Amino acid sequence: MQIRVDADRLRADFDALASFGGTPEGGIRRTTFSAAHLDARAWFLDRARAAGLEASVDSAANHSAILPSRVPGAKTLLLGSHLDSVREAGRYDGALGVLCALEVVRAVQDAKLALPVALEAIDFTDEEGTLVGTLGSWALAGQLTAEHLDAPRGGRDLLVAEFERMGLTERGILAAGRDPTTLVGLLELHIEQGPVLERASVEIGIVTAISGSSSFHVQFEGEARHAGTTPMDARRDASLGAAAFVLGVRETTTRLFPGCVATVGDIAIEPGSFNVVPRGARLLMECRSPDAAELSTLEAALGDLARREAAAFGLGVTVERVGRWEPTPTDPRFRTALFDAATALGLSAMEVPSGAGHDAQAVAPITPIGMVFVPSVGGVSHDPSEYTSWEDCVNGANVLLGATVRLAQALSS
Ligand SMILES: [Zn+2]
The missing domain is CATH 3.30.70.360 (Alpha-Beta Plaits)
Structure with a gap:
C-alpha cells in the first residue's frame, strides 16, 4: 500500500513555524535559544502531543516526537533536522526537514501501519553554530567532547551563560549519547542549498556522501x-x-x-x-x-x-x-530505499554529494544515515530569499515517507 503525507497539514505547519522569528524580508531569525527558537521548539512538542505522539527532550535539549512500535524491544529510526537558524535565514533550511519528519510520523500513525521500529522525529539542538554547531547531533552520537565545549564557535562565555539560562549542564550534554544498538539509522530531508537539482530539472536528490x-x-x-x-x-x-x-x-x-x-x-x-x-x-x-x-x-x-x-x-x-x-558516505541501503520511494512516486531522482555539513554527518559514526534533498531555487540558502516550490517540498516529504516504510521493514529484520 502506498500512503501519502497530508500536504495541507504539512503546509499549515510550515506557515505556522515560519511565524516564529519571521522577518519583514520573509525570512526568519531563530538563532539557538533565542525567544523565537524556544517558541518554535515548544510549538513542535505541542504539535507532537496534539497528534498523540510522545514528546520528549533529552539532556542535550534535542526535541523529539516519538511513535513507539508495538514490537517489544523495537529499535528506533530517527528522522529529523534542526529548527535553529543563522541570523538572516530563510524558512526552509532545517525547518522543512523537521516538519517533514513529523508529518511522516503522523502519516504512518494515521494509516495505522504497524512498523517493526519506533519512529522519532527529532529537532537537533544548535545545528547552525550559534554556540557550537551540530551540538545536539554530536551529543546524541556521543561524539561531543569537553574540548568542543571549552573552545566553542560562539565563544566560551556565551556558551556558559546560555547553558545556565536554559538549565543545561555540560555533564548532561556530554551524557546525551544514545546506545547505538537501540538505533537503526537516521534519515534527514534537507533543501539542497545548491543549484545542481534545479539545473538538471530533477525533483529528488539522493545524497551519496556529505563532503x-x-x-x-x-x-x-x-x-x-x-x-x-x-x-x-x-x-x-x-x-x-x-x-x-x-x-x-x-x-x-x-x-x-x-x-x-x-x-x-x-x-x-x-x-x-x-x-x-x-x-x-x-x-x-x-x-x-x-x-x-x-x-x-x-x-x-x-x-x-x-x-x-x-x-x-x-x-x-x-x-x-x-x-x-572527513567525508561521510551515506548508507547504500538508505540510498536504495530513497531511490525506490522516488521511483514508486514517479519522481525523477539523481545522486548528488552534499557540499554542506548536516546533523546526519554528526550522527554517522554510530548509526547508518541517509539524506534526501529537494531543489533550492537559484541554489540560494542562508538568506531570506531561500525558496523551494511547495510541490517539491511535498514530493520530498512523500519520498521520506516511502523510504521510512521501506527501511523500517528492511532494517528490523
Ligand atoms: Zn540545515
Whole structure:
C-alpha cells in the first residue's frame, strides 16, 4: 500500500513555524535559544502531543516526537533536522526537514501501519553554530567532547551563560549519547542549498556522501620596500603570490578535480598601505570533496600550487592545516530505499554529494544515515530569499515517507 503525507497539514505547519522569528524580508531569525527558537521548539512538542505522539527532550535539549512500535524491544529510526537558524535565514533550511519528519510520523500513525521500529522525529539542538554547531547531533552520537565545549564557535562565555539560562549542564550534554544498538539509522530531508537539482530539472536528490573539508592558513612572505623607489624588477611582493594563488586554486580545482570545490575566503595584506610593497599575505583557504582520498590529493595539489607561485615571485610560503572533516558516505541501503520511494512516486531522482555539513554527518559514526534533498531555487540558502516550490517540498516529504516504510521493514529484520 502506498500512503501519502497530508500536504495541507504539512503546509499549515510550515506557515505556522515560519511565524516564529519571521522577518519583514520573509525570512526568519531563530538563532539557538533565542525567544523565537524556544517558541518554535515548544510549538513542535505541542504539535507532537496534539497528534498523540510522545514528546520528549533529552539532556542535550534535542526535541523529539516519538511513535513507539508495538514490537517489544523495537529499535528506533530517527528522522529529523534542526529548527535553529543563522541570523538572516530563510524558512526552509532545517525547518522543512523537521516538519517533514513529523508529518511522516503522523502519516504512518494515521494509516495505522504497524512498523517493526519506533519512529522519532527529532529537532537537533544548535545545528547552525550559534554556540557550537551540530551540538545536539554530536551529543546524541556521543561524539561531543569537553574540548568542543571549552573552545566553542560562539565563544566560551556565551556558551556558559546560555547553558545556565536554559538549565543545561555540560555533564548532561556530554551524557546525551544514545546506545547505538537501540538505533537503526537516521534519515534527514534537507533543501539542497545548491543549484545542481534545479539545473538538471530533477525533483529528488539522493545524497551519496556529505563532503569532507580541509581548511588552511597560507602565508606568503616577501619584503616590505618603498613603493616609489623600489623598481618593479627588484621587488618580492607577497600580494603577487597571493593573487596568482587565488586564480590558480580556481584553475587547478576546475580542471583536475571536477567533483570538488576550493575557496580562498579571505586575504590579509601586510602592512597594507598605499606606499609600501607588501611584505606578507595571509590567506584562508578551504577545499571540499565527497571522497577522502580525493580530498587528500586536492590538498596536496593546492599545497604544491602555493609553493610554485611563491617560487615564481621569489617569495617564501607556509601552508598550515587548520582542520579537516572527513567525508561521510551515506548508507547504500538508505540510498536504495530513497531511490525506490522516488521511483514508486514517479519522481525523477539523481545522486548528488552534499557540499554542506548536516546533523546526519554528526550522527554517522554510530548509526547508518541517509539524506534526501529537494531543489533550492537559484541554489540560494542562508538568506531570506531561500525558496523551494511547495510541490517539491511535498514530493520530498512523500519520498521520506516511502523510504521510512521501506527501511523500517528492511532494517528490523
Ligand atoms: Zn540545515
